Structures are given as C-alpha cells and as structure tokens.
Amino acid sequence: MIYQFIPQLYYNTIGQHPPILTIRDGDTVITTTVDARGWDINGESAATRGNPMTGPFYVEEAMPGDTLAVTFESITPNRDWAWTTNMLAPAVIEPYVAASLPPSDIVRWTVDVSQGVAYLKEPSPGLTELKLPLRPFLGCFGVAPSNGQFISTATSGEYGGNMDYKGLVAGTTVYFPVSSKGALFYLGDGHALQGDGEIIGTGLEISMDVRFTVSVQKGKMIGWPRGESDTHWFCIGNARPLDQALQHATTEMYRLLQEVFGLTSSEASLLLGQAVEYEIANMFNPAYSVVCKLPKSVLSQLSYREKSVQ
Amino acid sequence: MIYQFIPQLYYNTIGQHPPILTIRDGDTVITTTVDARGWDINGESAATRGNPMTGPFYVEEAMPGDTLAVTFESITPNRDWAWTTNMLAPAVIEPYVAASLPPSDIVRWTVDVSQGVAYLKEPSPGLTELKLPLRPFLGCFGVAPSNGQFISTATSGEYGGNMDYKGLVAGTTVYFPVSSKGALFYLGDGHALQGDGEIIGTGLEISMDVRFTVSVQKGKMIGWPRGESDTHWFCIGNARPLDQALQHATTEMYRLLQEVFGLTSSEASLLLGQAVEYEIANMFNPAYSVVCKLPKSVLSQLSYREKSVQ
Amino acid sequence: MIYQFIPQLYYNTIGQHPPILTIRDGDTVITTTVDARGWDINGESAATRGNPMTGPFYVEEAMPGDTLAVTFESITPNRDWAWTTNMLAPAVIEPYVAASLPPSDIVRWTVDVSQGVAYLKEPSPGLTELKLPLRPFLGCFGVAPSNGQFISTATSGEYGGNMDYKGLVAGTTVYFPVSSKGALFYLGDGHALQGDGEIIGTGLEISMDVRFTVSVQKGKMIGWPRGESDTHWFCIGNARPLDQALQHATTEMYRLLQEVFGLTSSEASLLLGQAVEYEIANMFNPAYSVVCKLPKSVLSQLSYREKSVQ
Amino acid sequence: MIYQFIPQLYYNTIGQHPPILTIRDGDTVITTTVDARGWDINGESAATRGNPMTGPFYVEEAMPGDTLAVTFESITPNRDWAWTTNMLAPAVIEPYVAASLPPSDIVRWTVDVSQGVAYLKEPSPGLTELKLPLRPFLGCFGVAPSNGQFISTATSGEYGGNMDYKGLVAGTTVYFPVSSKGALFYLGDGHALQGDGEIIGTGLEISMDVRFTVSVQKGKMIGWPRGESDTHWFCIGNARPLDQALQHATTEMYRLLQEVFGLTSSEASLLLGQAVEYEIANMFNPAYSVVCKLPKSVLSQLSYREKSVQ
Structure with a gap:
C-alpha cells in the first residue's frame, strides 16, 4: 500500500504519542517534513521550533524485540531556500579560539534542486563563487525509545533521533531496534547538504518531500541503528x-x-x-x-x- | 642533491639527538625504515622495539619559527610479510564487551607488492578469501619537539610523531612547525595498509624503502601538522x-x-x-x-x- | 501542613505523570521509598526494578521559571539489610585491567541503624572486620524535565534525577529549576552509604523512610540543581x-x-x-x-x- | 646526612640532565625553589619561566624498578607575596560562557606566613574582606621519566611532574616509580595555597624553602605516584x-x-x-x-x- 500523508501536527519529543497513521510491513509513505525551526514548504511557521517531527507512524507487525527497516526512496527539498548558522560551535575548536569568535547569525542559502547545488543568497566577498552540491538527507528520525521515555528531538540514542548523519541520503536503508508496539516511527529535520560533524550546529535546514518504505524483521534484535x-x-x-x-x-x-x-x-x-x-x-x-x-x-x-x- | 642513506642506529625518542645526515632545502633522501618492533628488510632485529626511527636528518636552513615540508615520493614495503595484532583495543568498544575479549596475539600477513595486495598467511576459516589492497604509509614521523623535549615514539604532538594516519601515503606533502635548529626530521613505523583509527593497535607492520624531499618555508609558522x-x-x-x-x-x-x-x-x-x-x-x-x-x-x-x- | 503518604505505585521515568498528592509551599511530607530494585521495607518486590520513584508530588505554587527547594529533615533506612554489587565498573579502571575482572555479583550487608554502621552479612576473609558508618541519602530525586520529556530514572540532567551524590543527606536543602506546572517532585533510590563516584554501580541499596519540606521561590531561575x-x-x-x-x-x-x-x-x-x-x-x-x-x-x-x- | 643546597641553574624539562647533587637513601636536603615564572626569594628572575625545577638529585641506591619515597618535612614560602591569574580556564566552564569571559590578568597577593593567611594586595570591592588560610605545597615534582624521555614541566605522567595537587603539603610522603639510575628527583612550582583543580591555571605562585628526605624501596615496582x-x-x-x-x-x-x-x-x-x-x-x-x-x-x-x- 502507498499512503500519501499530509501532517497536521508535529511533536518535539520522540515517544509514545498517539499514532498519526497505521501502516503495515511493506507499505510506502509519501509525506513532508518541516525544517528544524518548524518552517514549511511555504516558509511559514507550521510547528514549534526544535526539530518538529512528522509522525509517529504505527507499523502493525512491529513489536518490542523486532527490528524496523526504513528505506528512503526519495528525500527532496520542497522549497528553494535553506538557512544555516554562520559560526563554528565552541566544542569543535580550541577553547581560547572559541572565546574569540563573534556570536552566530542566521544566513540564507539558495537551494537549486534542478541544478543540484546550493549557494549563499548574499555572500560576503570571500565566498562569492562558492557552489556546493546538494546531498539531501534527514537529520532526525527514529522510533519510540525504551521504557516509555519521551525524549527531546535535540538528542539521540539507541532508538535513533537527532543523529545528523550526512550519509543517510535517499537509497539508504536504516534499521532500528523496536521498543514499543507499532515501533512508532518519526522523521524530520531535513538538510539539503551538510559537512561532517554538523560543526556549525546546522546543515542547510530545509523542508522536504520524503518517500519511504517500512519492513519488519520479526525477532531480530539489534542494539543501535x-x-x-x-x-x-x-x-x-x-x-x-x-x-x-x-x-x-x-x-x-x-x-x-x-x-x-x-x-x-x-x-x-x-x-x-x-x-x-x-x-x-x-x-x-x-x-x-x-x-x-x-x-x-x-x-x-x-x-x-x-x-x-x- | 639526492642522498642514499643506510641507517646504522635508531632512536625510540624524538628529540635533539645528534644528526645522522645534514641535508639542505630541496634535497632528496632515499633510505629505509625498520618496522615497529625493529625488524628490518631481512626480518632481523636491527633496533629496540617501539617504533625505532631512522634519523634525525638535519636540514641546514631550518630554524625555529619556520615550517618544514616533507614530500614523500615513494613508500614501498621492502619485504614480503607484515605482522599485526588480532584483537580490538579496549578503547574502541563498549567496556563490558571489551572485558569479554580474549588476549591479543601476533599474526603474519603476506604482502605482495607486485599484486598490490595483502592476505593472512594462515587464515582461520572465516577469512580465507580476504585480500586487501596495499596502501603503504609511515605511521610515525616528525621533527624535534619544542623546549628541548625528547618524547617517546609511542605518542604524538604538534611536532608530529606517532600519528598513524593512513592518508599519509606516497604523493603527500606534510608540513611541520620547526622548533629546533635543523628541524631534526625522523621517520619510521611503516604500515603496508591500515583501517581508520588503528583500532587493533597496529597496521600491517613492515619495513620500508622510502624516498622523500624536504623544503623549508622561512618565517612561516604553523601550529600543527x-x-x-x-x-x-x-x-x-x-x-x-x-x-x-x-x-x-x-x-x-x-x-x-x-x-x-x-x-x-x-x-x-x-x-x-x-x-x-x-x-x-x-x-x-x-x-x-x-x-x-x-x-x-x-x-x-x-x-x-x-x-x-x- | 504535614502529610503522611504511603505510595501505591511507582514510576521508572521522571516526567508529567499524574500527581499522587498535591501539596503547597511550606508543606511537609512523610513517606517511604523502595530500593533500586523495587524491594520495600519487608524485602518484597513492590515495584519494577530500575530506581522506581515515589511521586510525583504536585506543588501548588510552582510554575515553569520558578525554583523548587526541597529540605530533607530525615532519611532513615527502614529495614536491616541492603545490597550492593561487588565489582568495579569498567569505566573507573584502566581498560586492560577492566578486562581481567570477574563478573559482578550481588552481596548483602547488615544495616544497623541504632549503631549507625553497616557490615557484610557473609564477609570473605579480607573484610571480616570491616564496619562502615552509615550516611543515608537518596540517589535519585528531582522534578519533571523540560519540554514534556519523560526520562528514565537511570540517568540525570538539569532537572535532577539519578545523581547518586553521597552528600545529599538529611539536613541538606536542594534547589531545582521548575519546568512544568506543579514542579512534579519524585524521590527514591535510597543508599545507606556510598563512596565517591558510585564506582561499583551501587551504594548500599535500601528502602527508606523520608521526611521532606518543599518551598517555592517564585521567579527565581536556576540552570542546574x-x-x-x-x-x-x-x-x-x-x-x-x-x-x-x-x-x-x-x-x-x-x-x-x-x-x-x-x-x-x-x-x-x-x-x-x-x-x-x-x-x-x-x-x-x-x-x-x-x-x-x-x-x-x-x-x-x-x-x-x-x-x-x- | 643533611645537605643544604642552593641551586644555581634550573631545568624546564624533567629527564636525564646531569645531577646537581648526589645523595643516599635516608639523606635529607634543605633547598629552595623559584616560582612558576622563575622569580626567586627576592622577586628577581632567576630562571626561564615555565615551572623551572631545582634538581636533579641523584639518589645513589635507586635503580630502575625501585620506588623512591620522598617525605616533605617542610614547605615554606620564603617571600611575602605571590601571584595568580584572575580568570577561569575555558576547560572548566560551559563553552558559551567561556566565550564571554574577559582575558586573564596577573594579580598579586600578600602572603603572611606568620599569620598563615593570604589576601589580595589590591582587592576589588567584592573581595576586600577575603582572607584565605595558607596551605603550601609544591605543584611540580618527580623523577626522570621512562625511556630516556625529557618532558616539559608543563605536564605530568607516571613519573610525577606538574600534578598541582593541593594535598601534597608538608608531612606527606610521595612514592615514585624509578625509571633511571639515581632516580633523578626534581622539585619546584610552589603554591602558597590553591583550590581543587587549579581552575584558573595557577595557585598562589611563590618561591619556597623546602626540606625533604629520600628513601629507596629496592625492587618495589609501582605504576603511578x-x-x-x-x-x-x-x-x-x-x-x-x-x-x-x-x-x-x-x-x-x-x-x-x-x-x-x-x-x-x-x-x-x-x-x-x-x-x-x-x-x-x-x-x-x-x-x-x-x-x-x-x-x-x-x-x-x-x-x-x-x-x-x-
């Protein structure tokens, strides 16, 4: 079965919230995600900031002790701009240099999906020629964590969450340990591209069209994604x-x-x-x-x- | 000038030892290194174990505050076998799993330079077909550290040393901050190949033929290699x-x-x-x-x- | 007002569970806690293991942005035995030594409240004379965390939780940043005594009689306990x-x-x-x-x- | 034997420098140390900054594999002022707060040995009444490290060095693993007092009169001080x-x-x-x-x- 699902509400924690759609092993979902601040396809605020999630999707066959496989068939930016911060995070540089950095600002990038590139909307002199290839992925997705916890989408764990791994592009299959009935799959926090380490604290933050297919591996237990x-x-x-x-x-x-x-x-x-x-x-x-x-x-x-x- | 230099003694610290050869900006050196245990081209013990170094080479023009550039033209295993350990280091796995691992042994690999591959000499059943491509590099090299220190070749710092970075293959140029007159360049600890992180504590440890060229960048100060x-x-x-x-x-x-x-x-x-x-x-x-x-x-x-x- | 409260159910997460009692600024509560495995005053299993909590107590005046002060008037073991593990946690020793340790067992201690001491029930020869002074405290307590999260009582954060700090004995006042209406205070995981660092993973785990008084500091914002x-x-x-x-x-x-x-x-x-x-x-x-x-x-x-x- | 030794030169590395005095098991030495910047009893620059050491003392009986015991009979400031920095090190506070701190300055303290207290020479308004009890100790001392290394007195290791532990006051005995003939004991970097962690990067840095006695434990091997x-x-x-x-x-x-x-x-x-x-x-x-x-x-x-x- 292929579902087309338009989210109406978003969660900022991953946990046992009421499912927004029940699907089955083998089903495919076509849906959308808002960006990390809750801005949608039209650049309008549709959700509370802090990685608002589309979901949870309840997968009929999934039970604690199973593994949920999610294959991303496509992850495509659905608007023509993204935002980033513009200053290195203090954790990634030497403390005395970190202390010398000015505060971070938000800057906007043009995202050209047809050309497959992104560039700064208003580049300062040193970066006027910079064009980077798009490599869209989702920064935050996963299943409800163990023991009935509800955990902020700022962080991550065995259940997935805000991993911000730039390798999780379309074509990838990701496996999660299921901790609650129905697995309860969430997704969001799209990045049009990102360097290793997310070292300024953001990728190119953007809303996405996403298509994914789930399957359940009964009795297969794993420890981490x-x-x-x-x-x-x-x-x-x-x-x-x-x-x-x-x-x-x-x-x-x-x-x-x-x-x-x-x-x-x-x-x-x-x-x-x-x-x-x-x-x-x-x-x-x-x-x-x-x-x-x-x-x-x-x-x-x-x-x-x-x-x-x- | 091209020097052919056959080392007669080796150091297990990097510091202000007496130079074994004085060279100049632009000179090239063809030399050899023994493996991390001091075993040479013939598999004979030629030096004390613990990354014995060929060197130091005194570079005439190099003064504190300059940068020494070293370009590796070739790094080639000069014997047909290497050794590794066979157990993950405790630092790279979860503590309770680390506690379950058997002790590490030394195993031998065949290194076939003409085919460009390595394989276990006596593989256990799970790895009989394993052949890995060679990617030879030096695990440990650098210049005398600051403040007259002599530091063990087990470790590394601003001056280089035992970095074990698999990317430092032939064709690469590496730059070091010079802290003492003549820079005092050392090299050794050849690896025929290695994964990221040197997570079993060794690459394929082997003796090498090495050719490198030095140049001095006067008044150029850098902080790290x-x-x-x-x-x-x-x-x-x-x-x-x-x-x-x-x-x-x-x-x-x-x-x-x-x-x-x-x-x-x-x-x-x-x-x-x-x-x-x-x-x-x-x-x-x-x-x-x-x-x-x-x-x-x-x-x-x-x-x-x-x-x-x- | 002084409340005497006998808990009937326990939670293994700290979050916005329904209050078990509503109290006001200045009120005092006399209650009990079960031990980290859920064993009560009679040594019977009264709750699911993993630091089951007594609570939450809803404090009428407490609102997000306030500070909740909790003063412990007494924390007293209410049975005459406790349990501990008997092996150092791998995180506190060098990895190669950690790998040499046998697995951990549970051992029992006699807790003599009148004498103020504890000793092993069945000491091995090296520890037959060992008597340690009691210093009872609660290992895990705090208020509901921010953003509607429900977090396992295994861990801790700005909201308190499983801090296992041996200094939190009777006579101490602890201050928490309030993140939700009523603060929602929880407590449990009593230790009859403990060394620094809880380095074998437990203190002397025991059920407790506890008396505490709350007060609310309106508009006082703090970051950590x-x-x-x-x-x-x-x-x-x-x-x-x-x-x-x-x-x-x-x-x-x-x-x-x-x-x-x-x-x-x-x-x-x-x-x-x-x-x-x-x-x-x-x-x-x-x-x-x-x-x-x-x-x-x-x-x-x-x-x-x-x-x-x- | 009791030696009175007035140092004439100081080292900024700990290693196999030529001994300044040969002593024997049981001998006592009365000597002086300059402060971390090399300023002596008269406040004059007597050595290169960076924890210049008095020593090395060669202990006749000490051989690799032995343990050297050093008992401090007295550690007494020999001038009436000390200096400190005045800003928290970035490593001890949250990165975004660290980035907000002004640069560090040097400030002077009065050290009154007869009263046993120290106070700021020119206190700003918030600290005019502050008087702290003296607790003099040496920040940096130890024996030559293993493998012929010479290591900067900025750091520390198995051999001791710059440990800056405020507990090492007069009356304490410290044991070091001997790695070279004669042990080669060094000492310096006196602090009139210090908090835990040396979190502003200095204690009350001061020159000292020191009296210590050595003894050798033959064949006793230890791993760390x-x-x-x-x-x-x-x-x-x-x-x-x-x-x-x-x-x-x-x-x-x-x-x-x-x-x-x-x-x-x-x-x-x-x-x-x-x-x-x-x-x-x-x-x-x-x-x-x-x-x-x-x-x-x-x-x-x-x-x-x-x-x-x-």
Whole structure:
C-alpha cells in the first residue's frame, strides 16, 4: 500500500504519542517534513521550533524485540531556500579560539534542486563563487525509545533521533531496534547538504518531500541503528564524548560481523583493524554521533556470508 | 642533491639527538625504515622495539619559527610479510564487551607488492578469501619537539610523531612547525595498509624503502601538522580524547583558511560547516589523532585564493 | 501542613505523570521509598526494578521559571539489610585491567541503624572486620524535565534525577529549576552509604523512610540543581564525560556568585580558583555527576553577601 | 646526612640532565625553589619561566624498578607575596560562557606566613574582606621519566611532574616509580595555597624553602605516584580527560589493595565502592590529575594489613 500523508501536527519529543497513521510491513509513505525551526514548504511557521517531527507512524507487525527497516526512496527539498548558522560551535575548536569568535547569525542559502547545488543568497566577498552540491538527507528520525521515555528531538540514542548523519541520503536503508508496539516511527529535520560533524550546529535546514518504505524483521534484535548503502554496511553510535559514540558504533558492527558473517572475535578484529572506516556524523548535539562502516567490497570476501546480510 | 642513506642506529625518542645526515632545502633522501618492533628488510632485529626511527636528518636552513615540508615520493614495503595484532583495543568498544575479549596475539600477513595486495598467511576459516589492497604509509614521523623535549615514539604532538594516519601515503606533502635548529626530521613505523583509527593497535607492520624531499618555508609558522594530497588540504590534531584531537585539527584548518585564503570567521565557519571532512587516524596511541580535511575542489572556488596555498 | 503518604505505585521515568498528592509551599511530607530494585521495607518486590520513584508530588505554587527547594529533615533506612554489587565498573579502571575482572555479583550487608554502621552479612576473609558508618541519602530525586520529556530514572540532567551524590543527606536543602506546572517532585533510590563516584554501580541499596519540606521561590531561575548543607553551598552538573559534568557544575556556581554575591567575572574566578572544592558524585550512570562546592566560611567573607544567599 | 643546597641553574624539562647533587637513601636536603615564572626569594628572575625545577638529585641506591619515597618535612614560602591569574580556564566552564569571559590578568597577593593567611594586595570591592588560610605545597615534582624521555614541566605522567595537587603539603610522603639510575628527583612550582583543580591555571605562585628526605624501596615496582598523609593513603593518575586520570588513579589503588592488603578483586571492589574518596587535583595542565584516596581509619580494619603498608 502507498499512503500519501499530509501532517497536521508535529511533536518535539520522540515517544509514545498517539499514532498519526497505521501502516503495515511493506507499505510506502509519501509525506513532508518541516525544517528544524518548524518552517514549511511555504516558509511559514507550521510547528514549534526544535526539530518538529512528522509522525509517529504505527507499523502493525512491529513489536518490542523486532527490528524496523526504513528505506528512503526519495528525500527532496520542497522549497528553494535553506538557512544555516554562520559560526563554528565552541566544542569543535580550541577553547581560547572559541572565546574569540563573534556570536552566530542566521544566513540564507539558495537551494537549486534542478541544478543540484546550493549557494549563499548574499555572500560576503570571500565566498562569492562558492557552489556546493546538494546531498539531501534527514537529520532526525527514529522510533519510540525504551521504557516509555519521551525524549527531546535535540538528542539521540539507541532508538535513533537527532543523529545528523550526512550519509543517510535517499537509497539508504536504516534499521532500528523496536521498543514499543507499532515501533512508532518519526522523521524530520531535513538538510539539503551538510559537512561532517554538523560543526556549525546546522546543515542547510530545509523542508522536504520524503518517500519511504517500512519492513519488519520479526525477532531480530539489534542494539543501535544499522544501515546499508550501495557501497557500505554501517552502524551508528550516539553518546558523548566522541570516544563513547565510537565505542557503541564499533561494538554494534562487531556484533553484526559475529551474527551475520559468523566471524570469531579474532576474525572480526583482524577485519575491522585493517578495513574499518569511521565518519563523525555530528559533534554538536547533546549526544554526538559516530558511524562505523565496512565496504561491501570487503564484506563480499567473507567465507560465511549470508545472502541477506541483515 | 639526492642522498642514499643506510641507517646504522635508531632512536625510540624524538628529540635533539645528534644528526645522522645534514641535508639542505630541496634535497632528496632515499633510505629505509625498520618496522615497529625493529625488524628490518631481512626480518632481523636491527633496533629496540617501539617504533625505532631512522634519523634525525638535519636540514641546514631550518630554524625555529619556520615550517618544514616533507614530500614523500615513494613508500614501498621492502619485504614480503607484515605482522599485526588480532584483537580490538579496549578503547574502541563498549567496556563490558571489551572485558569479554580474549588476549591479543601476533599474526603474519603476506604482502605482495607486485599484486598490490595483502592476505593472512594462515587464515582461520572465516577469512580465507580476504585480500586487501596495499596502501603503504609511515605511521610515525616528525621533527624535534619544542623546549628541548625528547618524547617517546609511542605518542604524538604538534611536532608530529606517532600519528598513524593512513592518508599519509606516497604523493603527500606534510608540513611541520620547526622548533629546533635543523628541524631534526625522523621517520619510521611503516604500515603496508591500515583501517581508520588503528583500532587493533597496529597496521600491517613492515619495513620500508622510502624516498622523500624536504623544503623549508622561512618565517612561516604553523601550529600543527598540515598536509596536502592530490585531492585535499588537511590538518592533523594529536591529543586525548578524540574531542580534543578534533579541536586542534579544526583550529589549525580555521587558521589556514584565514591566513591562506583570507576568510573571515564567518566565512571560514560557513565553509567548514558544509564542506569539512574528518578522518579518525588513530584511537590507540597515548595521543589520538584526528584529521580535518577540505577538498581542493571546494577550496578552488574561494575568491581570494593564492597561487600556492601553503 | 504535614502529610503522611504511603505510595501505591511507582514510576521508572521522571516526567508529567499524574500527581499522587498535591501539596503547597511550606508543606511537609512523610513517606517511604523502595530500593533500586523495587524491594520495600519487608524485602518484597513492590515495584519494577530500575530506581522506581515515589511521586510525583504536585506543588501548588510552582510554575515553569520558578525554583523548587526541597529540605530533607530525615532519611532513615527502614529495614536491616541492603545490597550492593561487588565489582568495579569498567569505566573507573584502566581498560586492560577492566578486562581481567570477574563478573559482578550481588552481596548483602547488615544495616544497623541504632549503631549507625553497616557490615557484610557473609564477609570473605579480607573484610571480616570491616564496619562502615552509615550516611543515608537518596540517589535519585528531582522534578519533571523540560519540554514534556519523560526520562528514565537511570540517568540525570538539569532537572535532577539519578545523581547518586553521597552528600545529599538529611539536613541538606536542594534547589531545582521548575519546568512544568506543579514542579512534579519524585524521590527514591535510597543508599545507606556510598563512596565517591558510585564506582561499583551501587551504594548500599535500601528502602527508606523520608521526611521532606518543599518551598517555592517564585521567579527565581536556576540552570542546574543547587544545594546547601551546614558547611557549604554547592551546584551539581550531570553529563558525560566528567569534564562536561564539571563544566556545568562550575558554571552554575559562577552564576550563583554573580547573582547572589554580586561578584564580577574576575572576582568569581579569583575566589573559585583558590577556594573551590569538587566531589565526583557518580561515574557510573549514563550521565556522570560532579559537584562544585564553596565553604560557607569563605562565602561569609564576601562584601556583598545577601542575608539569604539563595 | 643533611645537605643544604642552593641551586644555581634550573631545568624546564624533567629527564636525564646531569645531577646537581648526589645523595643516599635516608639523606635529607634543605633547598629552595623559584616560582612558576622563575622569580626567586627576592622577586628577581632567576630562571626561564615555565615551572623551572631545582634538581636533579641523584639518589645513589635507586635503580630502575625501585620506588623512591620522598617525605616533605617542610614547605615554606620564603617571600611575602605571590601571584595568580584572575580568570577561569575555558576547560572548566560551559563553552558559551567561556566565550564571554574577559582575558586573564596577573594579580598579586600578600602572603603572611606568620599569620598563615593570604589576601589580595589590591582587592576589588567584592573581595576586600577575603582572607584565605595558607596551605603550601609544591605543584611540580618527580623523577626522570621512562625511556630516556625529557618532558616539559608543563605536564605530568607516571613519573610525577606538574600534578598541582593541593594535598601534597608538608608531612606527606610521595612514592615514585624509578625509571633511571639515581632516580633523578626534581622539585619546584610552589603554591602558597590553591583550590581543587587549579581552575584558573595557577595557585598562589611563590618561591619556597623546602626540606625533604629520600628513601629507596629496592625492587618495589609501582605504576603511578602513591602517597601517604596522616589520614589517608592515595594514588595519583595523570592524563586527559578526567575520566582517564581517574582510571589510572583507581587502578593504582586497586593494585595497592591487592599487593599490600592481599585483597581479592571482589574485596577491593566492595571496599572502594563504599569508602573511596576522589580529589580533582588539576584540570588545567596538558595532563589532568585525579587522586584516589582511602582513609587510614578504614584501611586499619583490613584483616591482612601489613605493618608497613607501602
């Protein structure tokens, strides 16, 4: 079934809010998200600022202990401008330099979807020629957290949330551990593009048209969000500081190698030691996000690989 | 001038040891390095274990306050085997999982330079088909540190040292802040290949043939190692934890954007926020290393760029 | 008014649950708490494990933007035994030593309130003479967090929660920033005594009789929990890693010195630099807790002090 | 033997410099130290700034693998003024508050040794009445580090160094692991008093008269500095971030409990969990310092205690 869903209300926490739509394993949803300040396709304020979410979508078959897979078929900016801040976050530079920075302002960018580029609306002299390629993704999405918690969309955890990982573009499938009946999937906080680490605190913040399809893996338990792109398998860890976020991501990948590929501790270590890749997704939110990746070109060499690795 | 230099002794600290060769700006050196345990081209123990260094090379023109540029023309394994450990370092996984890991062993890999691949000499069943492409680099190199210090080659700092950054392959130029007369350049700790983070504590440890050329930038002061590849400019920060290593790397890139490209705080922030890339070089040594990168394709769009960016 | 309240149900999240009792500024409550596993005065399971809370108490006058003061008149163990784990948490020791530790078990202690001591019920040979003085406090208490969140009692934040600070004994007053109507105060997780840092993950876990009195400071806004004992003023920061927890605690104390004592940045720095004391409350929970303290004997020397410092 | 030694030169690194005096096990030295900027008893510049050290003292019997014990009989300011900075270090407060602080200045304090107090020479209005009790100690002292390193007196490690721990007052004995022949003991960086954490980057910096006695424990190997006061045994860990410094300190105490008191893992954990105390010595230097303490009143209850616990 394909649903076209126009949200009327938005939540600023992820938790067991009443579902806005019930769907089933295999269903596809076409919907929209407002930007991080709640500004919609028309640039009008449609929701309270702070990553307002579209959702929750209740997935009929999903039960605690299952895994929810979400495949993004498309993530497309639905207006022609975005906003960003313009000053490095103090966490990413040396303290005495951070103390010298002027306060941050909001600036506007033109987003040209047909050309696939973005540029500053009113560039200062040093950046007049700057044009960056679009790479749209959602900064914040996930399922209701464990133990009946309702958690602000400013942060993230095992359930996903505000991970701000620039790799989560259309074509990617993301897997979440289900903690409550129906999984309760939320999405929002679109970025037209972003550097590693979200180090000024924003990507190019924009409203989006999104199309995604869900599927439920019954009885499959995972610890942290996992994902698959054309080229890689990856796991996401969300925590402070970076060291701990990296530990969660690496541990989840280590488990994946054991469960899916049947590797021993030593085999997983040998493989990860020489082939692992990391990305720093964000170093701005209350929980930082680090991604642990392995190329499919390497995983395809493993002796015990299964047909479907997840 | 091109020097062919065969080392007879090796140091396990980086500091103001007596020079083994005096060279000049523009000179090229062809030499060899032993592996991290001091094993040489013949697999014989030629030096005390713990990243024994070839050097120091005294560069005639280099004075405190200058920058030393080192371009690697070639870094080539000179034997057909390497060794690694086989267990994840406790720092990179969750503590309770770390506690479950067996102790680490040393394993051997075959290194086939003509085919450009490496594989385990005696693979266990899960890894019999694994072949990884070679990407040789030096794990540890740099100049004498400030204030007359002699620092163990286990660690790293503003002067370089044991950064274990897999991106420092042949073709790269690396820039160091000079703290003592003659700069006193050291090199060693070759890796035939390595994943991000050196998360099992080693790359494929191997002895190397190395060819490099030095040049001195008089009166150019930098704070941390900088580098240039075909595709990127980058800066390296060395510290614990990862957060602080990233702060140093980002701060050095921020300064580079101000000095070389004349960007304001706001322009540098806007650029970095949407275009920065990070690599986690190592999360094993006493100081971790994080690399902050910008693509040349982006830097080439800056209005005020100089012909020679360094 | 003095209320005697016997709880019938317990919550494992802190948030906007329906109040179990409505009280007013100045009222006193006499109630009980179960231990961290939900075991009550009789050692029977009365609630779901994971720091089940007594509450919430709705305080009539409290509104967002106010401060709620809670004074503990008494915190007394109401049974004669407690339990602890028996193995150091991996976060507090070096990783390679952590990997060598056996798994943790639960052990029982005798708690003798009349003698004011605790000792192991079945001590192993090395600890047969060990008797430690009781110092009963509550590990977890606080008010509903901001933005409608419901947060697990495993962790802590600006709203209080699972801070496990051994200094919060009877006689102490603690101040919380109010984020929702009625403040919604919760309490539980009694410890008969505990070392700094809660480094085995528990204190002497026990059920308690508690008597406390609330008061509301209208229009007084604070950022993090503050407190007052006979000898000190203190502020509590909750975050990971320790560095960040300490930053929150110090910042809150810095603000207190500015607001209450009228100190300038320089005066506050001079005072803190030479007179500050820190305590590591816990280094076990998802958020660590650090306490920043100043002796009243020092604060009483400040020129601009107010009669009532809060 | 009691030596009276007047230093003529000072070092800004700790390492294998030529000894200035050879002493023996049991000998006592009466000497002086200049302050952190090299200013001496007369306020004149006698050494290069940056914690210039008196030493090294070569201890005849000390060999690698031994422990050097240093007992401070007296540490007394030998002039009537000290200096401090006057602004919080950015590492100890929230980044956005750090960015708001004015730059730091140097201010002078009067140090009245006969009254045992210090006060600002020219106090601003908020601090006119402030008088703080003296508690003189040395911020930086230790033995030559391992592997022939020479390390800046700005930082610290297993060998001691710039730990800035306010507990190291006269009456204390400190134990260091010996890494080179003669141990090579250095001392300096006197503080007339200091708060926890050295959070403005200085204590009351002052020149000192010092009297200390050394003894060598043959074949006794320790990992990190240990110490003994009238009331406590303690261990010091030096690293970044605080979490890691605490891990080293706790691990060293855990080893002490096993070696000296014969405790099992479980017994050491039970004891530490309920009786440990921590102090944050400094959170300013390149390596932070955390102290793990146990009261002698608790240790005296252990069944297997030795007469001499070290």
